[in-house]
Amino acid sequence: MAFINLNNVTYKYPLTKTPALQNINLQVNEGEFVAIVGPNGAGKSTLCYTLAGFVPHFFKGEISGTVEVAGMDSSKSTLDEWVLNVGLAFQNPFNQISGAKYTVFEEIAFGLENTGVPRNEMKPRVEEAMKLTDISNLADRSPYSLSGGQQQRVALTSILVMRPKLLVLDEPTSQMDPIGTREVFGVIRKMAEGGMTVVMVEHKMEWIANFADRVVALKDGQVLMEGKPNEVLTSELLAENGFGVSRYTSTTREAKKQGLWKKENLPVTLDEAVEGFKK
Amino acid sequence: MHERLSFFVKRDSALHHLNPLTKIVLALSIILVSIFSPWYWTSHGLLLVVIVPLVFIGKVANEYFTSALRLILPAAGFIFFMQAFFQPIGQTVIFNFWFLDITQESLLFAFRIATRITVMISAFTLFLLTTHPSELMSDLTRRGLPPQFAYVIISTLQILPQMQAKAQTIIAAQRSRGLDTESTFFKRIGSVVPLVSPLVFGSLVEVEERAIAIEARGFTSKKAKTSLYEISDRSSDKFIRWGLVILVIISIVLKLWLS
Amino acid sequence: MFEKIKKDFTTMTWVLIPVAIAINIAIGQIVVLLKLPVFLDSIGTVLVGIVAGPWAGALTGALSNTIWGLFNPDSLPWWPVAFFIGLVAGLCANAGLFKNWWKVILSGFLIALTAAIVSTPISVYLYGGITASGSSFITAYLLQTGQGVLSAVLSTGFLVEPVDKITTAMLAFVIVQGLSKRLVARFPRPENAEVESGNNTTQIIIALVVVVVVVALGFVVRNMLAG
Numbered sequence: 001m002a003f004i005n006l007n008n009v010t011y012k013y014p015l016t017k018t019p020a021l022q023n024i025n026l027q028v029n030e031g032e033f034v035a036i037v038g039p040n041g042a043g044k045s046t047l048c049y050t051l052a053g054f055v056p057h058f059f060k061g062e063i064s065g066t067v068e069v070a071g072m073d074s075s076k077s078t079l080d081e082w083v084l085n086v087g088l089a090f091q092n093p094f095n096q097i098s099g100a101k102y103t104v105f106e107e108i109a110f111g112l113e114n115t116g117v118p119r120n121e122m123k124p125r126v127e128e129a130m131k132l133t134d135i136s137n138l139a140d141r142s143p144y145s146l147s148g149g150q151q152q153r154v155a156l157t158s159i160l161v162m163r164p165k166l167l168v169l170d171e172p173t174s175q176m177d178p179i180g181t182r183e184v185f186g187v188i189r190k191m192a193e194g195g196m197t198v199v200m201v202e203h204k205m206e207w208i209a210n211f212a213d214r215v216v217a218l219k220d221g222q223v224l225m226e227g228k229p230n231e232v233l234t235s236e237l238l239a240e241n242g243f244g245v246s247r248y249t250s251t252t253r254e255a256k257k258q259g260l261w262k263k264e265n266l267p268v269t270l271d272e273a274v275e276g277f278k279k
Numbered sequence: 280m281h282e283r284l285s286f287f288v289k290r291d292s293a294l295h296h297l298n299p300l301t302k303i304v305l306a307l308s309i310i311l312v313s314i315f316s317p318w319y320w321t322s323h324g325l326l327l328v329v330i331v332p333l334v335f336i337g338k339v340a341n342e343y344f345t346s347a348l349r350l351i352l353p354a355a356g357f358i359f360f361m362q363a364f365f366q367p368i369g370q371t372v373i374f375n376f377w378f379l380d381i382t383q384e385s386l387l388f389a390f391r392i393a394t395r396i397t398v399m400i401s402a403f404t405l406f407l408l409t410t411h412p413s414e415l416m417s418d419l420t421r422r423g424l425p426p427q428f429a430y431v432i433i434s435t436l437q438i439l440p441q442m443q444a445k446a447q448t449i450i451a452a453q454r455s456r457g458l459d460t461e462s463t464f465f466k467r468i469g470s471v472v473p474l475v476s477p478l479v480f481g482s483l484v485e486v487e488e489r490a491i492a493i494e495a496r497g498f499t500s501k502k503a504k505t506s507l508y509e510i511s512d513r514s515s516d517k518f519i520r521w522g523l524v525i526l527v528i529i530s531i532v533l534k535l536w537l538s
Numbered sequence: 539m540f541e542k543i544k545k546d547f548t549t550m551t552w553v554l555i556p557v558a559i560a561i562n563i564a565i566g567q568i569v570v571l572l573k574l575p576v577f578l579d580s581i582g583t584v585l586v587g588i589v590a591g592p593w594a595g596a597l598t599g600a601l602s603n604t605i606w607g608l609f610n611p612d613s614l615p616w617w618p619v620a621f622f623i624g625l626v627a628g629l630c631a632n633a634g635l636f637k638n639w640w641k642v643i644l645s646g647f648l649i650a651l652t653a654a655i656v657s658t659p660i661s662v663y664l665y666g667g668i669t670a671s672g673s674s675f676i677t678a679y680l681l682q683t684g685q686g687v688l689s690a691v692l693s694t695g696f697l698v699e700p701v702d703k704i705t706t707a708m709l710a711f712v713i714v715q716g717l718s719k720r721l722v723a724r725f726p727r728p729e730n731a732e733v734e735s736g737n738n739t740t741q742i743i744i745a746l747v748v749v750v751v752v753v754a755l756g757f758v759v760r761n762m763l764a765g
Contacts, residue, residue: 014723054491060723080499088495095488098496099434099556102413109507111496114426116503123507144437158496286608314664354612357670365668365678392665400611407608427552431597434556435605442560446568474572475565479581479713482557487724490553498549 001071002027003197004051004166009065011046011055020046022221024065028199028214030165033192035208035229036201038218039242044201047218048090048170050074051199053082070165084115087164091171093151096158097143104146104154105130105139111162129161133187148175156184160191167191169200173207185211205233205246209268217243234266248273286346286407294337294405298516299415300422302406308523309402313395315530317537319387322394330401339408343401346408351400355393362389412436418510426504430493438482445478546591546726554590554725558582559602566606576702579606583620584627584649584710588636589725592628599624612670619657626652627707631730638734639745642711646704653703654695658688667691673698708745 006026012019020043028034038044049055056063057079067074070085089096101107105126112122130136133153138146143154156172169188173181181204189211192198202208208215208229215232217224219241225232232238234249246268255261267273289295294302309329313322334343362385364376369384416429559582566579583602587595599620607614630636630645661669661677667687668674673694680690714722714731722728 013720015719049491052495054494058491058494058724079494080497080501083495083497084500088491090488090491092488095485096492097489098430098493099437099489100430100493101433102437106413106507110493113505113507114497114502115500116505119505119507119509122505144441155492162496350609350611354670358665358668361668361670361674361678362666365674365681366666367681388666396612399614403607403611403614427547430552431555431559431601432605434553435559435601438556438560439563439605442564443567446564450568450571474568476713476716478564479561480716482561483554483713483717484721486550486553486557487721490549490724493553494549498552 003030003032003070004028004199005066005068006050007066007068009050009063009067011050011061011063013046013059013061016061018221020221021050024221024223026216026223026226028197030197031192031195033189033198033211033213034200035212035215036199036218037203037205037208037215037233037238037243038224039244041220042218043221044218045090045170046221048088048168048199048201051166052086052088052168053077053079054088057082083164084162085164086166086168087159087162088168089152089155089159089170089172091174093148093155093175096155097151098158102142103140104135104143107143107154108158108161111158115162125161125163129157132160132190133157134183149177149180152176153180153184156187160187164196166197166199169198169202171201171203173202173204181207203244205244205249206269209233209246209272217241219243230265230268230272233268252276286342286404287411288339288342288408289411290338290409292336292338292409294333294339294409296511297409297519298510298512299410299418300512301516301519302410303415304520304523306402306406308527310399311527312530313398315527315534317534319391322391322398325398326394326401330398330405333405337405337409339405342408343404346404347401351397351404354400355397358396359389359393362392414508414510417506417508418512420504421506421510430498442478442482445481449474449478543591543593546594548590548726550724551586551590551594551726554586555594555598555601558586558598559605561585562598562602563606576705578702578706578709580620580623580703581706581710581713583624584706585713587624587627587629588631588710588714588730589722589727590628591632591727591730592625594726595624595628596621597624615660615664616657618660619653622652622656623649623703627710631727634730636707636711636714636730637732639708639711639741640748641734642707643704643745643748646707647700649707650699650703651696654692654699657695658691661691662687704748 004026006024009021009024010019011021024047036044036047046055049059050063050067051069053074055061057074063075069082072082072085074082098107098110101110108126108129109122112125117125127136130139133156135150135153135157138150138154143151146154152172152175156169159167167188173184176184185207188198188200192213200212212229214226215229216226217232217238224241225235225237233246239245239250239253248270249266249268252261252266252273256266261276262279263276267276297305309325313325316322334340363381364385366385366388367380368388369382371383372380373383373386374381412433416424416433420426420429561582562579565581566577569576569578580599580602583595583599586598599622600617603613603617603620607617626649627645630648635641635645635648661667667677667681667690676697677690677694680693681687685693715733719728722731
């Protein structure tokens with residue numbers, strides 16, 4: 001059985017009329033890195049919250065269908081049990097600072113303290129996680145004194161250190177520069193190769209094409225299309241439905257119309273575009 | 280404002296090495312003895328014989344006397360004047376102004392109250408100067424304080440300076456747009472609203488995401504919590520604590536007995 | 539009983555409390571800057587009382603004074619007053635007294651009475667009735683006219699508190715109404731903030747009349763004292 005199993009999930013937030021998710025069916029295997037794309041209001045964040053247990057346990061509202069992760073059924077678990085298996089980091093890094101800690105090191109240890117990890121295990125785990133995301137030099141800084149990009153790394157590290165089986169990320173690199181983004185994607189790829197399952201909402205199409213195993217395109221709370229990154233990200237369907245498209249894809253699409261792009265498939269990244277034009 | 284909120288000064292002193300709870304008990308004992316002791320000179324004595332030496336033992340003399348000048352003296356001085364002028368006690372009038380008499384008795388009373396306030400604030404300041412908030416909270420959590428309390432206190436200490444900084448910015452911005460702080464009561468009440476609403480609504484909207492973030496990190500986990508730091512609690516700490524508790528009991532008994 | 543109280547302390551409540559304390563202190567400071575004759579330093583406390591019940595409100599109040607004590611040590615001994623402000627605000631909210639304007643004013647008045655009563659013993663025992671607050675001028679005057687300490691302090695409280703606490707309750711009400719329903723629904727007691735349908739303008743007029751009368755009364759008393 002798949003590691004993540006969403007079966008016909010429909011969900012409505014309290015006080016709203018239209019469902020945020022409609023008949024979602026999604027299966028993800030262990031160690032797979034799945035990217036979620038979609039325009040604003042497509043239900044990407046709601047999907048993240050559903051996987052992370054906050055829908056419905058935190059947000060309430062009406063849910064139907066089944067949500068299973070790592071063999072556990074969301075409707076039969078409590079949120080505090082669920083978060084032991086599923087880690088969530090989201091876009092706004094400032095609001096993810098717990099506020100309970102004075103240094104980055106303590107901030108990252110917060111989740112371990114809460115879940116009762118013994119002290120002698122805690123320190124090495126925090127150090128290892130900080131090394132992984134390359135923030136060891138920030139250990140003694142106040143989390144509030146950091147830049148947005150640095151705070152996002154701290155938020156990600158604070159979740160990674162808890163070693164979740166499933167990592168859910170909602171635009172975790174929105175405030176990072178290209179170098180930072182590349183590093184973080186590299187780390188996430190490595191985690192996936194180590195067996196962690198990753199579901200990530202992201203706008204940066206080129207990075208998805210380079211790192212993700214599969215792409216799921218959401219629109220109006222429904223799955224519009226899913227498949228290999230290049231198939232999905234270059235499809236006409238996405239362009240027609242107002243999805244963000246990589247500039248290399250849109251450029252070569254024009255080029256193809258004028259007969260300048262000879263290959264069958266369109267590129268997503270710069271490298272692919274350069275390669276294609278060379279031939 | 281920021282440095283004031285993190286009062287703690289990192290030093291290597293006997294006071295710094297005491298267990299945080301011992302230091303709370305010490306501060307509270309000083310305050311309670313000062314309130315309950317039946318003798319007039321107790322507070323003055325506590326200040327000179329207990330607090331000042333402790334300030335030097337704790338190696339925080341500079342910081343203590345700075346805050347004494349900035350915080351304690353104005354508060355105590357104000358209370359001294361209010362008491363001296365307004366306490367309608369005593370017959371021996373020294374000085375008279377309008378309907379107000381300053382008597383020898385009211386002066387003595389004022390001196391006592393002002394010193395008591397000084398002792399209370401000083402004991403508290405001494406405690407804050409030598410105790411790191413996270414150390415205090417870890418220790419109290421270990422002793423059974425719900426971890427949520429620790430969260431609330433430390434989080435407030437961190438949010439407050441940011442909120443004050445934002446308030447300063449907003450005030451400056453509103454002033455440059457011609458905010459009027461000098462007109463009638465109602466106009467000024469009206470002017471509070473545009474000042475305060477961005478501050479208040481902005482900070483309240485953040486609550487939801489922060490709740491999600493800490494929940495995702497096991498804030499409501501039912502497992503027994505552990506702590507990153509180990510906090511020492513020696514037998515000498517326990518000895519000091521019990522000694523102080525006995526002192527407080529003695530002063531309360533004396534007060535009840537003598538009055 | 540304990541289970542019921544526990545239900546009010548969700549993660550949302552724990553995260554709201556520090557924000558509410560910061561609101562208390564920040565608004566309190568802005569008000570001082572604007573030289574307003576009120577404190578308005580418990581808006582956050584009342585807010586928590588409304589959306590998370592009496593015990594969360596009480597905790598917010600008590601911690602607020604304790605933490606404000608860090609840089610304004612004089613506020614420390616008054617924590618029981620703040621505790622009861624939060625408690626009574628929460629009880630009023632649970633009783634449905636934060637649902638329209640005239641009820642909010644009633645809540646403000648009840649909070650004011652509580653504050654006056656609870657602060658009296660602290661003021662009398664710790665300061666001999668004369669505190670560091672400006673309202674002590676009234677107490678001093680009453681003392682000089684031969685009133686006992688207890689009655690002088692209590693009368694001062696009854697004169698000063700209503701203006702402040704009614705304004706506080708009204709501002710807290712405005713803030714809760716200004717939050718999105720979606721956000722309010724995340725807190726333990728969203729039902730406390732549901733506005734009763736009714737003639738809104740009439741309510742505001744009644745409310746304003748009451749406030750004007752109270753303020754006018756305050757001014758009359760002040761002028762009497764000054765004259």
